[in-house]
Amino acid sequence: MHYISTRKKSGSKTLSEAIQAGLATDGGLFVPEKMPMMDQSQLSLDMPYPEFAGQVLRQFFAGDRLETSLTQLCERAFAFPVPLKALNNNTFVLELFHGPTSSFKDFGARFLAECLNEIAEDKKTIMVATSGDTGSAVASAFYQKPHYRAVILYPEGQISEKQEHQMTCWDENIFAFAVKGNFDQCQQLVKSAFSDAAWQAAGGLSSANSINIGRLLPQITYYAYTSFHFYRQHGCEPGLIIPSGNLGNATAAYWAKAMGFPIREIVLATNANRVVPDYLETHHYHPRPSIATIANAMDVGNPSNLERLNDLFGSFEEFQKNVSALSVSDDLIRKTIAEVYQRYHYISCPHTATAFYMRDQLDEQPWVVVSTADPCKFDDLVEPIIKTKVPMAPQLQALLDKPNHIMKVKADLIEIKNLLDNCSI
Numbered sequence: 001m002h003y004i005s006t007r008k009k010s011g012s013k014t015l016s017e018a019i020q021a022g023l024a025t026d027g028g029l030f031v032p033e034k035m036p037m038m039d040q041s042q043l044s045l046d047m048p049y050p051e052f053a054g055q056v057l058r059q060f061f062a063g064d065r066l067e068t069s070l071t072q073l074c075e076r077a078f079a080f081p082v083p084l085k086a087l088n089n090n091t092f093v094l095e096l097f098h099g100p101t102s103s104f105k106d107f108g109a110r111f112l113a114e115c116l117n118e119i120a121e122d123k124k125t126i127m128v129a130t131s132g133d134t135g136s137a138v139a140s141a142f143y144q145k146p147h148y149r150a151v152i153l154y155p156e157g158q159i160s161e162k163q164e165h166q167m168t169c170w171d172e173n174i175f176a177f178a179v180k181g182n183f184d185q186c187q188q189l190v191k192s193a194f195s196d197a198a199w200q201a202a203g204g205l206s207s208a209n210s211i212n213i214g215r216l217l218p219q220i221t222y223y224a225y226t227s228f229h230f231y232r233q234h235g236c237e238p239g240l241i242i243p244s245g246n247l248g249n250a251t252a253a254y255w256a257k258a259m260g261f262p263i264r265e266i267v268l269a270t271n272a273n274r275v276v277p278d279y280l281e282t283h284h285y286h287p288r289p290s291i292a293t294i295a296n297a298m299d300v301g302n303p304s305n306l307e308r309l310n311d312l313f314g315s316f317e318e319f320q321k322n323v324s325a326l327s328v329s330d331d332l333i334r335k336t337i338a339e340v341y342q343r344y345h346y347i348s349c350p351h352t353a354t355a356f357y358m359r360d361q362l363d364e365q366p367w368v369v370v371s372t373a374d375p376c377k378f379d380d381l382v383e384p385i386i387k388t389k390v391p392m393a394p395q396l397q398a399l400l401d402k403p404n405h406i407m408k409v410k411a412d413l414i415e416i417k418n419l420l421d422n423c424s425i
């Protein structure tokens with residue numbers, strides 16, 4: 001299997017090359033040259049998750065140097081449960097937050113870290129800008145990976161104390177910097193590092209951000225697993241409601257459907273950043289600066305994976321046939337958190353609440369609400385709404401109990417490089 005750019009102006013790559021490069025040289029995103037169909041007779045209900053995931057990913061890895069390690073990569077990356085819970089006879093919730101940092105980002109970050117570490121032969125650096133869950137997932141995934149050091153840039157004072165603690169409680173090969181600036185400046189620093197000869201000379205730089213195909217492929221596996229089990233158990237296909245920002249999670253779901261997994265329909269819930277709902281309504285795509293909301297991991301005004309969805313559907317008409325999306329305001333998110341708690345005694349995070357809100361607008365067919373983070377990550381926000389304590393996930397508590405160390409820097413690449421050079425690794 002080879003990988004080509006969505007912009008079709010650069011040559012095809014092997015999977016390992018595409019994972020290391022992150023972005024294609026023409027600025028496009030890597031996609032498989034042909035979407036493989038899954039022979040579902042290769043799968044069974046009693047397969048443990050990592051084995052199932054390995055089967056689903058096998059064709060994507062065909063012919064690549066990572067092919068023979070695929071089983072082990074899955075076993076190491078997917079070492080936590082992926083439960084689907086029934087709230088009533090047609091509303092289910094898929095909890096993707098039982099990994100070490102309590103968001104679905106653990107699937108992509110852990111799998112990417114395993115792949116990159118397997119490919120690397122000498123010391124490498126992974127760099128990422130984050131406004132929240134990505135930073136902690138990447139830090140946890142790359143911690144003590146022998147070939148890698150991880151550099152994480154986040155905007156000082158613009159993330160919660162808990163989020164900051166989860167990124168700054170590591171040592172050894174993890175370096176998290178509080179940058180004096182906003183998220184866009186952090187992202188700009190990462191971009192500049194990629195085009196900077198001194199950084200490139202200092203050893204291969206890779207990106208862990210969500211455009212990396214190594215983060216996207218593992219996300220197919222939970223949609224494959226869930227829909228396969230659902231269909232066998234209920235005799236019908238579930239619809240999926242996905243809280244979306246950069247559209248990585250959504251793209252993985254459309255790819256799972258394109259492979260033939262029994263998914264009836266996929267709908268997207270966004271927060272006040274309504275760029276996809278507007279695109280569907282007006283036919284015109286208007287990227288814009290992001291708006292801050294209480295579902296902050298979805299604050300995206302120019303979703304990078306839209307390019308992959310356009311590539312998959314080929315035309316606006318096909319896009320419109322396959323995608324529907326709804327924007328949910330902060331007020332409605334708060335109301336929904338309260339209602340879902342009253343009705344089901346189920347506590348949802350603000351991101352998941354956008355999908356719950358959308359569920360109520362839909363029909364009586366079975367729908368799976370995709371839950372992207374553990375509500376305990378947002379307890380400051382959720383507890384006053386439901387007037388109840390949110391139980392802390394043990395793995396998260398363990399991180400919060402570790403001492404942390406905050407390193408502040410100016411939004412300046414040279415200063416960051418100097419600081420790193422002084423920390424020996």
Ligand SMILES: *Cc1c(COP(=O)(O)O)cnc(C)c1O
Pocket residue numbers: 103104105133134210243244245246247248249250297298351372373
């Ligand atoms: C990253 C994130 C999202 C958005 O996912 P995309 O793949 O960027 O669309 C939603 N919810 C949570 C909790 C996240 O961390």
